[in-house]
Amino acid sequence: MAEEKKTRKKIQATDQMNRLMADYFYDLDAAAKSDNRKVAWCTSVGPAELLRALGFAVHFPENHAAMLGATRTSTDLIPEANAIGYSPDICSYLTADIGAYLKGFTPLAKAYPGIESVPRPDVLVYNTNQCRDVQDWFAWYSKELGVPALGITSPKNVNEVTEAHISDVAKQIEALVPTLEEIAGTKLDMERLKEVVSLSRDCTELWKKVLETATASPAPLSFFDGTIHMGPAVVLRGTAEAVDYYKLLLAELEQRIAEGVGAVDGESVRIYWEGMPVWGRLRQHSELFSGFHATVIASTYCSSWIFPAFDGNDPIRSMAKAYLELFIVRSDDYKGGYIKEMLEKFHIDGIIYHDAKTCPYNSNNRYGMPQRIEAETGIPSLVISGDLNDLRCISDEQTKTNIEAFIEQLEEGK
Amino acid sequence: MSLPLFVGLDLGASRTKVAVVDRAGVLIGHAVKKSGTDFPATAAYCLDASLEMAGATRNDIARAVSTGYGRGTVTFITDKNKSEIGCIAKGCHHYFPGAITIIDIGAQDNKIIKLNTVGGRSSFKMNRKCAAGTGSFLEEMSYRLDITLEEMNDLARQSENIIKLGSYCTVFSATEVLENIRHGKKITDIVKGIFYSVIKRVLEMDSLTEQVVMTGGVVAHNRYIVTMTEEMIARPVLLPEFPQLAGAIGAALYAMDQKETAEISESEDSETELI
Ligand code: SF4
Numbered sequence: 165m166a167e168e169k170k171t172r173k174k175i176q177a178t179d180q181m182n183r184l185m186a187d188y189f190y191d192l193d194a195a196a197k198s199d200n201r202k203v204a205w206c207t208s209v210g211p212a213e214l215l216r217a218l219g220f221a222v223h224f225p226e227n228h229a230a231m232l233g234a235t236r237t238s239t240d241l242i243p244e245a246n247a248i249g250y251s252p253d254i255c256s257y258l259t260a261d262i263g264a265y266l267k268g269f270t271p272l273a274k275a276y277p278g279i280e281s282v283p284r285p286d287v288l289v290y291n292t293n294q295c296r297d298v299q300d301w302f303a304w305y306s307k308e309l310g311v312p313a314l315g316i317t318s319p320k321n322v323n324e325v326t327e328a329h330i331s332d333v334a335k336q337i338e339a340l341v342p343t344l345e346e347i348a349g350t351k352l353d354m355e356r357l358k359e360v361v362s363l364s365r366d367c368t369e370l371w372k373k374v375l376e377t378a379t380a381s382p383a384p385l386s387f388f389d390g391t392i393h394m395g396p397a398v399v400l401r402g403t404a405e406a407v408d409y410y411k412l413l414l415a416e417l418e419q420r421i422a423e424g425v426g427a428v429d430g431e432s433v434r435i436y437w438e439g440m441p442v443w444g445r446l447r448q449h450s451e452l453f454s455g456f457h458a459t460v461i462a463s464t465y466c467s468s469w470i471f472p473a474f475d476g477n478d479p480i481r482s483m484a485k486a487y488l489e490l491f492i493v494r495s496d497d498y499k500g501g502y503i504k505e506m507l508e509k510f511h512i513d514g515i516i517y518h519d520a521k522t523c524p525y526n527s528n529n530r531y532g533m534p535q536r537i538e539a540e541t542g543i544p545s546l547v548i549s550g551d552l553n554d555l556r557c558i559s560d561e562q563t564k565t566n567i568e569a570f571i572e573q574l575e576e577g578k
Numbered sequence: 579m580s581l582p583l584f585v586g587l588d589l590g591a592s593r594t595k596v597a598v599v600d601r602a603g604v605l606i607g608h609a610v611k612k613s614g615t616d617f618p619a620t621a622a623y624c625l626d627a628s629l630e631m632a633g634a635t636r637n638d639i640a641r642a643v644s645t646g647y648g649r650g651t652v653t654f655i656t657d658k659n660k661s662e663i664g665c666i667a668k669g670c671h672h673y674f675p676g677a678i679t680i681i682d683i684g685a686q687d688n689k690i691i692k693l694n695t696v697g698g699r700s701s702f703k704m705n706r707k708c709a710a711g712t713g714s715f716l717e718e719m720s721y722r723l724d725i726t727l728e729e730m731n732d733l734a735r736q737s738e739n740i741i742k743l744g745s746y747c748t749v750f751s752a753t754e755v756l757e758n759i760r761h762g763k764k765i766t767d768i769v770k771g772i773f774y775s776v777i778k779r780v781l782e783m784d785s786l787t788e789q790v791v792m793t794g795g796v797v798a799h800n801r802y803i804v805t806m807t808e809e810m811i812a813r814p815v816l817l818p819e820f821p822q823l824a825g826a827i828g829a830a831l832y833a834m835d836q837k838e839t840a841e842i843s844e845s846e847d848s849e850t851e852l853i
Binding site for chain 1: 647660661662663664687700704
């Protein structure tokens with residue numbers, strides 16, 4: 165198969181996104197340094213809406229950990245956490261982030277001159293809807309920094325999200341309010357919460373539309389673009405800035421569709437990515453696929469920041485519902501159905517499962533899913549071994565051989 | 579020999595294999611050599627050795643395809659972009675047309691490739707990032723036991739009482755082997771246990787369809803592994819005449835299939851001037 169050297173096509177809105185992200189990090193830094201503003205650390209699908217409504221500046225350690233991965237600094241930092249008892253087999257976001265703290269390192273310092281460290285928190289708020297590791301992660305910082313860690317203990321493997329599940333989580337969210345009010349030094353303004361939840365809803369709808377532009381052929385946006393452009397949906401959920409950004413990005417992608425411009429020239433094969441990205445190999449993987457005229461069109465990962473349940477009229481219950489309906493919270497039955505819908509919607513030729521060594525929660529190949537879906541849809545699958553942040557778990561040559569042979573197989577089957 | 583000739587170069591991490599086929603697809607020359615550190619030189623050596631065996635010269639070559647880990651290091655080819663999985667599949671289908679499952683055990687990795695009746699791949703699996711079930715595992719054990727790889731085959735054959743290893747980690751297995759030696763267990767039984775471990779690890783990777791073909795350097799040099807596999811899966815295993823050459827032969831057949839217009843070219847930006 166002819167492999168060509170290809171680079172990513174630049175999305176013009178990227179510059180605006182970079183400005184937005186810079187503003188966000190400088191604001192966080194300013195909040196941490198000020199006497200009157202408070203900083204909360206929050207897990208990716210924790211109650212960020214509540215924290216924002218209470219006036220907290222919100223830092224997302226997972227976002228910071230992904231930056232450690234993308235800058236390929238994580239592999240040197242992870243051993244620091246291993247040495248204090250956090251196994252190389254557990255979440256490499258956790259180990260990279262704690263390792264960075266232990267070494268006094270942050271990629272923010274290089275990217276944003278003037279910022280010297282991650283913002284010191286006043287409170288740590290988690291939701292175990294994704295995994296147990298986030299609770300352990302925040303527990304460590306709680307002890308280290310002497311700040312409270314509190315959160316939501318979520319049900320897992322949920323087949324159908326019921327009213328009982330929602331009531332449970334909604335009550336847990338309500339129970340957080342008094343402590344958070346005390347730390348914030350202000351009362352929760354329900355009108356403000358409704359507004360934030362509505363903005364999260366708007367953001368979600370636009371992000372969904374952005375991702376769905378890839379149903380077009382050729383797809384104007386790839387999974388690798390998505391992992392970069394999801395930044396505002398992750399860290400600025402509930403703000404007007406995120407909403408404005410996705411309007412801009414969507415317009416550009418729609419323009420690409422109108423002009424027949426694809427993320428990859430001569431797109432011949434369309435692939436679905438199930439699992440985490442390999443942060444330290446984004447560029448390499450993107451070029452590997454485009455070199456073979458294949459596009460990774462869509463993913464569960466990028467779509468995990470779509471929360472159709474958010475409703476400004478019923479903020480707390482709808483937050484509970486949104487946090488519960490998440491893919492990672494659901495049963496394999498639900499997940500299988502979801503993936504099959506995605507394969508159909510995006511006209512997928514093949515599916516790649518990333519078996520991430522340190523994140524079983526996002527590695528959906530371990531309980532027979534590839535075999536079941538392949539048997540039901542006839543769409544071929546490939547499992548690649550790797551990791552989100554720990555490059556010691558990766559063989560680039562094996563990945564390349566696997567992906568190349570897989571694309572060959574898909575092309576032969578067309 | 580019917581001219582012109584087609585060449586397949588399989589530059590594996592451990593061994594370089596070259597196959598020369600004539601226009602009828604008949605294998606007329608081949609060579610295998612340790613890849614070493616100078617891939618282009620090894621490939622050149624193997625090419626010349628296989629041409630000599632074929633009684634031909636470089637001028638008789640119409641097209642050449644390279645595959646394997648080091649394929650990018652050679653010039654004088656018409657295509658360096660066939661994956662080793664594709665080449666092994668093609669090489670096997672040539673000898674065993676029909677639906678087959680190929681078990682390839684190489685030095686660094688092993689593969690299970692499933693082909694449909696027309697030779698199309700329906701799936702493939704490679705080992706995970708670990709030496710379990712690969713030739714490297716055998717090499718490590720041969721070193722620990724101070725027995726050459728060649729000797730292992732005959733020793734395993736003499737075993738009457740296999741000693742199975744429990745771990746799939748190479749280091750843990752080595753410890754188990756030493757433990758067994760300390761307990762005075764027979765070396766023949768230990769070696770058979772090592773073979774068993776290789777086969778077990780490979781069979782765990784995927785299910786098998788009815789017809790099974792084995793290829794790769796490990797079975798080329800340790801035929802007893804094939805016998806043991808047959809016992810373990812309770813059915814006969816097909817073996818090409820040169821199991822180690824399946825990928826190189828597949829590459830040569832790909833060269834044969836290429837359009838007449840594909841020219842052999844010495845690419846200018848190549849790091850090394852090879853052949
Ligand atoms: S879901 Fe996986 S990557 Fe995310 S925090 Fe949990 S273990 Fe880490």
